[in-house]
Amino acid sequence: MLQIHRLMTSGIIAFALTNYANAAVDLIATGQLSGTIGDRSTQTAAPLENGVAGNLLGGLGSGIAYAGCETFLAVPDRGPNAVSYNAAVDDTVSYINRFQTLRLRLRPAATGSALPFTLSPELRATTLLHTDEALVYGSGSAQSLPNGAPALNAREHTRYFTGRSDNFAAAHLSTWPLDARLDPESIRASNDGESVYISDEYGPYIYRFDRHTGRRIDVIKVPDSFAVSTLSPVGSTEISANTSGRVANKGMEGLAISPDGKTLFGAMQSPLLQDGGTSGAYTRILRIDLRTGKSQQFAYPLSNIGTAAKPKYPTISDVVAVNDHQLLMDERDGNGLGDDSTASFKKVFLVDLDHAQDVSQASGAAGLAPYALVKTLFLDVVSALTSHGFATADIPAKLEGLAFGEDVTVNGQRQHTLVIANDNDFLGTITDTHHPNGIANPNQFFVFAFSSTDLPGFAPQDLRKRTCDAGRDDNHNNNDQGHGHGHGH
Template sequence: MFAKRLLAVVVPALLASAPTAHAGVSLIGIGQLAGTDLSGLVQDKLENGVAQNIVGGLGSAIAWAGGDTFLMTPDRGPNAEPWNSTVDDTTSWIPRFQTVSLGLASASFSAGSVTTLTPTLTATTLLSSSTPLNYGSAPVLTGGNGQHYFTGRSDAFAAGQSTNSDNARLDLEGIRVAANGQSVFISDEYGPYVYQFDKATGNRIAAFALPAKFAVSKLSSQGNTEISGNTSGRVANKGMEGLAITPDGKTLVGIMQSPLLQDGGTDASTVRIVTIDIASGKVTHEYAYKLDNIGTATKPKYPTVSEIVAINDHEFIVDERDGKGLGDGSNAAVKRLYKIDLAGATDVSTLTGAAALASAAVGKSLFVDLVALFTANGFTPATIPAKIEGLAFGSDVLVDGVLQHTLLVANDNDFLDTVGGLANPSRIFVLGVTGDMLPTYSAQQIPEPASLSLAALGLGGLLLRRRKA
């Protein structure tokens, strides 16, 4: 096994004993990741000068892979450094997931204190297709073993619907592990798409088609241009942000970050949830989820959804947040986890428009206010990460000898190690949840993961060929 120990330093002040912000949910651990990954991409830098193997942005999604193993993904790569506004400063970053051993199994947890975790990166898996992809005007990325790699470049598409699965551009936003532990499901914002990849090789093995209402027909490498050119479909950069899998491994549940254009776009209140039967590959239901109004009654303003995770086959936790906090140079105000139940919820497949969706939205109840929880544990609104995006349940742990569930919360730092003079790491926050808070919780049963190596991932002697399309 090729393993790499990564930075795991937590500001001591944040570890001081402090009361929890919600009875039954407490902050019990924090770890963080930085450095370089195990992709083997060391020969070239990206168009903006950033290294291709930089570790960052990991909290875009996190998934439990069994035991003490988790998969984490950045989204479309480092694009905070300006270099070309015609492609929204996106780069030829190859989408990937990182395999991480978090250290939960060996950690000791006590009520009223926060344990420092030291995650270990054990593998990096690049995502590819065995068949050619549409790279548009972006560089073509192929490997020495016949791989056609996906890319973060926003111009890597052909004419037609945005849901064309042959398009090379990929913006990872959700990841879940299949029931047998051998493959992963990933949701994307560009399409939006839901793809299935072989967990060991990163090769795509299936694509799940979403209804045409989610696609846009006038594509652009600039998000704002794409938004203004369409009246129907997903809002650019606000596609399928969250993805859950039911504990039985039979159903995927995806949620949009913002309302579709025909449902009012970012000015509206209600996003769509879709359920996909994995065996048939078909979308089976659509539901509506209403966002909080964080503005006023006369001037509404709405946050976005970043993730959804399954409690059981019908109950879920949804991550609803603003974009404020560390990374944005502002103060965090809204980072809330809500509990929803889709049993008996109204199917909105035939409904269109903001008012129709809002009136049919599923009920929700506050599970935990993360701003309150984090400030009770030494953070300030200015040091709470702006982009709390990843959610995953992990294995149960003992807290003062009492068994608790773990709920992992991860942030996307946009590959920016510092912001405004403040450290801005990719953090993993471990929440301890008492059994009474989730009496109906059912853990996904995933086989223990086998050891992975660069050779097993097909990355030994990787030759990356880059040419202009």
Template sequence: MPSICRTCLSTLALAALLASAQAAPTLIARGSLPGDAADLSGLSGTLENGAPANLLGGLGSALAWAGGTTFIALPDRGPNASAWNAAVDNTTSWIPRFHTLSIALSPNPAGPLPFTLTPTLTGTTLLWSRDALHYGPAVPAINTARRHYFSGRSDNFGPGDSLDPLHARLDPEGLRVSRNGKTVYISDEYGAYVYAFDRASGKRQRAFSLPSATFAAHTLAATGAAEISGNTTGRVANKGMEGLAITPDGRFLIGFMQSPLLQDGGDGGRANRIVRIEIATGTVEQFAYDNFIPAMNKAYNSSEILAINSHEFLVLERDGKGLGDGTLAVVKQLWKVDLSGATDVSGLSGAAALLAVAPTKTLFLDLRAALNAAGIADADIPAKLEGAAFGEDVVIDGVTKHTLYLANDNDFLASVGGKDNPNQFFVFAFDDADLGGSVYEPQRFKQP
């Protein structure tokens, strides 16, 4: 074996240290959009709790890139933090919707960050079905014979298990745009559902069927506590399909449960499930994911999943601490997982069986540490960072970098978002070296 001088070893070690120090995504821009304004839905009047029906409020439950500077942002089931009726978990007749945004990056030579970020609301699209839906006592007043709008109210369901696509209640949490730009895919927590909506009109085009025996809650109730106590299998109430990815080739949707299913350990457990849906056929596969973070000796629920390429994904794991919770953020992390060669767990049940075949994961980005490094204190990091999307490449100091956008769910509360109830956005730059050998494949769009 040829000898290597100590000076050379020191030089190589220094180079490796510098490379590792540089190989980390960095914050390049941040911005916000006030939520106390009206959206562009055209709705009027107030909800049961007194909030305006057209309140922009929160829109960071999910964020999806649609090409260029265009993004689609998703509120959840609406403002339900103000107590008005505990029998429906204080939910209201909020009509689920998505917002179209222009989020522009502009060079900012004066700093402190290299870019400024300017989000602008350009459209609001309400979600509806041509098929008649099952409602409780509160039917949307704007319904027509051919338009039946979804609702955030928890008592808007009929007979059958939670996967019946005719239930009107919808708590949207995951969002992606089809390759041709014409379809918006949305996952939810009530079903858990995965629906396809026409991007231009908001009409539901298709419902993807998930295995009822595995994912459905078979006893439904208007409160989450009652649904949890009334079921031993299926999704945990308010912890359904939180994240959604689409592969860059547009072939597959990748859905992610927020917490393990009841039969797999339930809320706080380790053994989560990822579903892969082939869009053309509707074929569903299931894979295990281990929520456990060794450094914290704890399992954390997952908020989002994002496709790096056709088989590797970023999973956002977090606590519920930070701005809005009155505490300090501790865990906000993005982990990389590879599903190539992973075992299909469709026939398995229970934490032990799933964890035995869960693929390994590696840390991609410690968001809390990166935001701290940019001067953002733990108390100012949003408690519920939930939306994640890739965006256009940028050039920094002559080097092309990829971009990653993060958004927060503010629960429609000013205390969560900060002054004037802003929806916060954070943009990180990264390159191929940061992915540890993975090949990043950006989504390509043909605009509608």
């Protein structure tokens, strides 16, 4: 019989499992939330411009962050734009940006189970993102669309950020903070638990929001060299019109926070235009001191998954801080479930910024190559999943969100956890050549365990600790009447 002892206040789940042998980084649990249901923001449930419900629960794995006590914060991207309806705005819609508060319950599995733990995800709250400042929304007239300002603005007396691509002021750089367009890709909780940091692709922006109300409370300065100067609601047009700055839809995909909460690390999905764009071999990591605002940049070498004659590079999807100078980078192809293809390259690499050269003044492959970081493989996700019976056609194409979670103890040995989540593109079901009869495409979560030997120097984020009671960490939302919550716990 399993002997179970739970240490509630220490944040460690301890189990004695005689049927599970410790190994290097390995899968210990999976869980999912349906991609066909609505979130708790019922006030946004009305159909969007493309007919999709405005509160469809999707894209949770764009970014995920641990907030303590089994609580995770998940941020969808700019919304459901997989349905074609208007190419003049890249099929984007007035989806109000938000983050979801989740409880991921990790529990021992029955003896003989394929994995040693079960994971039970639960949606606890939905928080809409907004500001008191006047934002610029697209008029829609040039695209035969309604005005981009959400109707909820007037009712709630605030201005909500949305994913529609025409919500910008053409006279400013793409990082101008009064543009209403936002394409969130990563999220991190502050150490005191009172706010969240979110990075995006449109700017690229890094904004700080009040965790309870969703109100923007700070703008973290990103260097102008990351911005584009000629803006367009169509990504391909924006790319061709600029020679410097982020590639459209390839912005600040990853965001990490140091264990002491004083430093942010932003990772660009693909190289900047001046570094070769999607054909470039070196993307950038931006390190920002939150106390001074000063930043440094580092060159990250992407893997060549093509050939020497015809190189092809994957993209960065997220980053987590191992300590104040080491990072885990999620580097992946776009293949798998959702792409009608089979997953091949999805790997997590370790890099160390100690003694690395700041490349803020360098550009292009020739300028970055001499100072590129050295990376080592930490986890081959495809290999790990297929070893547990996953078909490569069933591995999500967009495994994008990374977060360290709570510790577990297996057979008396303390293990740390890494949670990886998928962005399902708001497509709750998929029918393709690999699944001609259709298959569910939920929001999925994969939990991997690793030891201190696997990742020496790992230091968990110093989150403010509270007693983890039965209601867990989401209790702070129960009586909140601020903007942005869909209530109904």
